[in-house]
Amino acid sequence: MPSFRTLRCTLAAWLGVAAAFGSAAGARGEQPLREVLDAELKQAWEREEVQSAGPADDATFLRRGYLDLTGAVPTYDETRAFLDDADAQKREKLVDRLLADPRYARQQATVWDLVLFTRDPASDVRARPGFQKWLTAQFEKNVPYDEWVRAILLAEGNSIDDGAPTFFGAYRNRQMDLSESVARIFLGQQIQCARCHNHPYEDVSQLDFYGMAAFYERLAVVRAGKQGTEERIFIGEKSAGEILFTGPAIDDKAGQKGEPVSPKFLFGEELDEPELPQNFNAVDRFPEGKAPPKPFFSRKEKIAEWVVAPENPYFAKAVVNRVWAQYMGRGLVHPVDNMGETSLPSHPELLEAMTTAFVAHDFDLKWLVREIVNSASYQIGSRGSSDRAFPRWFERARVRPLTAEELPVAIRTATGFDDAARQAGKDPAQEREIGNLNRYMNVYFADIENGVGDYQASLFEHLYLDNSGDVSQIINRRDGNLLDKLLDEAQPPEARVNRLYLSVLNRAPTEVETRRFVEYVSQAQDAAARNRAWHDAVWALLNSSEFRFNH
Amino acid sequence: MHRLCQPGEHFSRRAFMKSALVAAGGAAVANWGGLVNSQAVAAELQKTGKRCIMIWLGGGASQIDTFDMKVGRPNAGPFRPIQTNLPGLEICEYMPNVAQLADKLCVIRSMSTGDPGHISGTHLMHCGRRNEGIVEYPEIGSVVAKYLGRPDSALPSFIQFATGGQSGPRAGSGFLGPKYQPFRMSTDKPPAFTTGYLKEDEEQRRRDLFQFAQGEFTADRHAESYQAYQEAKESAWRLMDVRDIFSVQKEWPKVKDLYGDTEFGKRCLLARRFVEAGVPFVEVDNAGGGWDTHELNFDGHKRLIPPMDKGWAGLLIDLEQRGLLDDTLVIWQGEFGRTPGINNRIGRDHFARAWTTVLAGGGVKRGYVHGKTDADGRTVTEGLVDTGNYFATIFHALGIDPKAHNYIGIRPIPVAPDHSKVVQELLA
């Protein structure tokens, strides 16, 4: 096991500072992490003289928790049940229930699948049900984070049956890109600039890059047929072959030969590896269609162990920061995949305390999520004067748009579309209306942020929502759906407006809102106009920022 | 101590893979709407009718293979010069159409901007300066939209063809806020879903109800995402009233020989239609990063130059014939030029120390070549124009005072970078 004693001095110094301050974190010992979070944020508010928004009301918490933990909004019945519940422990109980919900695992797998693969339409592994199934199972079983990441980095077995090799499969013939992604995703380190040039003040960085890339230089994707649209691949590792380095790209000259570079752990030591025996017959190509043999010595195993080691100063910190950002909006280091020396955390002690506790809890992601969402910090209100989507000091809830996956599900839930379809004995997912919605949401709502999480407003989003008619088709009256219930003349309009708000926005309307909506629907003179009016009422709420965003 | 470059250099792959409208980055609290110091000044500016079209050469076009040829030098490459209609000016043989319009051009051979990264260079050549601290600067289109846009216009004040590619994502309106965000188009086709399904009065009633619901929610919630979302919705409504402008089918047969029957040609035509309709700033992306010819520079430029030459020349001729060129500044630039040296992939790399941009029309000198580079084009030897002075000159030519202030809180921010000066020689 390589050590980490060659940490850069700045990092070591920084850790020292954190340790000195944050002996608090150590002394806190058994203090629940959620309390540490709350105390740390509070301390920062006081220091920065920031006004906090105060706690969120039940309705706000309910919708936020559902979206963050399951990717769905609550139904009308679920909303009623929670809001009417007088139990003082109901929030914690809801969190437990949602963490045990099968949708939790699917939602986390969706989030991580996008972290690992992005929406790249040109990806070699665009179709990856095997991987997605495998990743969902990791969350279902709550497999410790270091274990499933190790599996991804070992890439054993094949992509369809074992899932994990798919990640490397996305980097066929792009080993340098792979090493960049491993460093960025799992260690929060951006090393790609060192591919072509050193930083002016550091002359070691290009070798850092090539040293990391050397671990992956010998990997090859071995294809073994298809199952549906998904390709079965194995990851082979050759026993020989070195990455060649010729210095800065800008100085590349014709006829230059590269020098082989030995594997070197990021900002650490060179790998100690045995000589390949003289008579060893090292294959340089794996035949397609079958599992490749093991190499004489596996560099891939060494780097996998190094990456996920509890002593690795980057690994646990990177994931803790990423999970924090997933629930809290911005990372303590922001953006989350750029945790280099120059990106200082907003709350260094908090990051340290969370990292330490996470390692002590054996990389238990569900535990970490439970602590975060049960904290007062997560359950903060969404009102306030700050203009920022992700307030720097977490003094107000973050505002993030629903994703292209979440939005169609939310529209279906809010309008009672799925319930009505099931009631009619149909599979909602197979309905024509859903196909259109999913397809266009993927076109117009998939890239709604700029890569660091900032929402990008788009005219096209509105042209689609306003004019396509696709959303209107979902709202249309069917037996048992929301519009059907809203058109129930037996109920007074006030009660129906109440149902409308609870269904779409998961909260009761204010008096002003009730008055305005009742007035709106009361102007209708005939059945067709009433249908139109109530339809518009649903549409108006579905289009509001309150529905569009998770807040 | 930096080990690696700053994140902006290599960041946000997704953002430039597929571009959508970029929201204000959330870096600074800006007082949207109240930014024009004097409403009277703004009204005056809006009356001048100045317009701007930027032809964006995403990826960076090679100056040595276009406007600053180094005949006979080892790094000259295989392109040969031709004489233009401006005595003494020779340009690349693959630009015969623009060569006949050289007497309308203001060629700046002495650009020295210093940033050879795609993302940071694209930002720099749109914003005129780097972001610093909490200030996120707006790109030039947003600034022009603010000063020259008409508040009552149904069309967006800033239309941008941005097809992504290697060129970096655009900065958007920065601290100027969502109101001045670019309206993005990625092809020459009319935007999808611009035909509604409600009657006019029904549509209006529904919009009012939406505004009410939105207003109730945002009354005590101010996240800029909500504001950006609502502004976009309102822009979508306004756009519906003027959507015919996007359909070029009727006009195209009459002008396709002028603009060249290419996608870029159609975009140039759309740009003319937009400025004619009063849109103050249009950015036309040429080839979406295709100019980034690290490999096979000459094959790449030989493919890219002819349609660019035709479309650009067609645009200038059309603007001139319609009497629009005097009020429309046409900018031709990318994020940087390309290295004088030819690398071992027969490519040229990024080069921001001595490169060329071209201005034409409203407010700038015609038939003028500014600045010089050395024999091999490695340094500027005469008339150096840096980024700040370049932008100050463009703003001035458009009738916008480069020293006019916008405010972030109480901090005044001039339109062009501090200490920048208008390059008088470039002005008409």
Add this chain to the structure above:
Amino acid sequence: MPKLDPKKIERAWFLPWNAGWTRCVTFLGGSERLAAGNQQGDILLWDLPGKMPEAAPAGAGKAKGDDEFSAPVRRPLRAFRGHTNLVSRLGASPDGKWLYSASWDHTLRIWDTQAAAEGTAEVALFDQSRGSQAKKRGMSDADVAPVQVEVVQDSQVLEGHREWIRGFSMSADGGRLLTGDDAGIVILWDMPAGKELTRLETGGGWARAVALSHDAKLAFVSESSDRHAEIAGSIKLWDLETGKVRQDLTDNKAMRAQYNRVMSFYSAAFAPDGKRLALGLSKVHLFDVESGKIVWEEEGHKEGVMHVAFSADGQYLFSTGKDTVVRVRDAKDGKQVAEIGAPRGSQFKDWLHDFALSPDEQWLATADMAGMAHVWHFAS
């Protein structure tokens, strides 16, 4: 004639030339004279002993592996001067008297290789960095000094083209030459007379890769398209007797899937029997001419196959490109049987643009854009 065995390859000579990129090579007549052209428009002529060097050069042993310094240096004798832009391809009459060159200056030129010299010129063989490398490897100052060569002028300039000439292919008897330029002009010439015989009416795209069947009856022309230039690309077979398209292969599904509309091939060659056609772009593709189907396709040149050629018996297909390696494949199934040279191993490699087999197929020369040519020998 001993049978070609591409597996038994050895490095024979090193032909350094410090003047831009060496782009093209050809043997003249036999295996004892070689010409190469570069991007500045210059052409040099070397003589070769026609047998392997007696001894390895002094520095050969100091190499970690095989490289250009493992072979002795040959110095050029003559320079052919006249082109004013890159020399893209070379060919020669079977007797070696006439050298044909194609250039980006829009001309073809015919050179009398035996003509009297019209002067001399100095040619640098080494730049500073390779020169000091050479000295480290045992060469003297004199070895790396520039040399004097005789200068020869062209004897005929063929001006039928309007753009860069890149397509270039000769018939088996050397009597016909097919050339294509970037304006889409494709011309069949009678050589060495230099008389234009046929001109094909193409669509105006870049005719970058052309191939002439060995009997000169059939021509292949790849016209490049480009999404910016908006010219539809095509790959077509032309009957040279009628000057008409015989077969349009453009809509080949497999090719469409790979290249869409950008059929911008770098290289093409007919097999001796005319039944197979090799094409190079991202991969090497082998076409069956009759059915228009792809027989096999192989990767291996870093997505840039700059030149392809069959052995005289059609058994082997040679190819080279962006990976600085010549690959020899069994033409039947595409299986690689030999790899000549080694990848140079920089992040961005130099390319080989061209290679030439000597008429007796015992020698192979490669044009290396790092400023040199290499000569290899197939041991029998």
